[in-house]
Amino acid sequence: MRKNIVAGNWKMNMNLQEGLALATALNEALKGITVHCDVVIGTPFIHLASVSNSIDTTKIGVSAQNCADKVSGAYTGEVSAGMIASTGAKYVILGHSERRAYYHETPAMLKEKVIQALASNLTPIFCIGEVLEERESEKHFEVVKSQIETSLFELSTEDFSKLVLAYEPVWAIGTGKTATAAQAQEMHAFIRQTIAEKYGNEIANDTSILYGGSCNASNAKELFSNSDVDGGLIGGASLGVDKFMPIIEAF
Ligand code: 13P
Numbered sequence: 545m546r547k548n549i550v551a552g553n554w555k556m557n558m559n560l561q562e563g564l565a566l567a568t569a570l571n572e573a574l575k576g577i578t579v580h581c582d583v584v585i586g587t588p589f590i591h592l593a594s595v596s597n598s599i600d601t602t603k604i605g606v607s608a609q610n611c612a613d614k615v616s617g618a619y620t621g622e623v624s625a626g627m628i629a630s631t632g633a634k635y636v637i638l639g640h641s642e643r644r645a646y647y648h649e650t651p652a653m654l655k656e657k658v659i660q661a662l663a664s665n666l667t668p669i670f671c672i673g674e675v676l677e678e679r680e681s682e683k684h685f686e687v688v689k690s691q692i693e694t695s696l697f698e699l700s701t702e703d704f705s706k707l708v709l710a711y712e713p714v715w716a717i718g719t720g721k722t723a724t725a726a727q728a729q730e731m732h733a734f735i736r737q738t739i740a741e742k743y744g745n746e747i748a749n750d751t752s753i754l755y756g757g758s759c760n761a762s763n764a765k766e767l768f769s770n771s772d773v774d775g776g777l778i779g780g781a782s783l784g785v786d787k788f789m790p791i792i793e794a795f
Contacts, residue, residue, distance in 0.1 A: 581775055
């Protein structure tokens with residue numbers, strides 16, 4: 545069965561002390577309560593080890609936001625999947641639209657990053673989503689399908705089954721303009737169908753597909769109530785316990 549997941553993506557926010565304070569406060573808030581989803585926080589690289597050592601990682605999964613497309617060696621400034629795993633992190637966000645747009649990450653590079661992440665037993669949270677112009681010209685399904693096919697469809701069934709997907713329409717990220725619940729459900733169902741055509745219904749039904757883009761305490765419940773929306777990837781609203789907890793509790 546697929547899991548419900550609420551994952552925070554801190555992006556490039558929080559220095560080490562601020563990040564540790566946020567992670568430990570979230571850890572406190574989750575103590576002694578039952579939640580109905582897995583909780584993940586995606587921190588900058590510098591936080592991974594300290595955060596993992598300061599929280600109950602059986603309750604909060606720790607995620608990186610990127611990894612190298614190579615194993616090791618002379619790649620100055622890069623951080624490998626193996627290094628991430630050695631900190632105690634269990635997830636890595638890959639293919640975020642900000643990495644595709646600002647750092648020119650291509651489908652071929654992302655394919656390699658997914659392979660590296662899986663080889664280090666990290667769960668990739670693989671992001672897909674169209675820009676506004678693509679939606680307005682009704683190319684959104686085609687674009688999303690191509691993003692999935694070009695980076696993921698050479699994986700074996702076993703490897704594909706280890707992925708989490710996140711549909712993040714670029715026009716909804718950080719804009720306060722969320723996709724409607726109907727738009728999210730329509731695309732999530734399409735993504736699941738695309739997976740089913742390649743890997744079969746069982747794998748498709750077991751794949752968690754998260755929604756991201758201006759998801760917050762006031763719209764999370766409606767978004768998550770859709771049958772194909774298995775949680776959220778949360779940017780701005782993951783930067784405070786007061787904003788993040790109600791999203792977790794939307795399940
Ligand atoms: P916001 O929630 O700030 O719109 O960001 C979404 C996102 O990009 C998560 O990866």
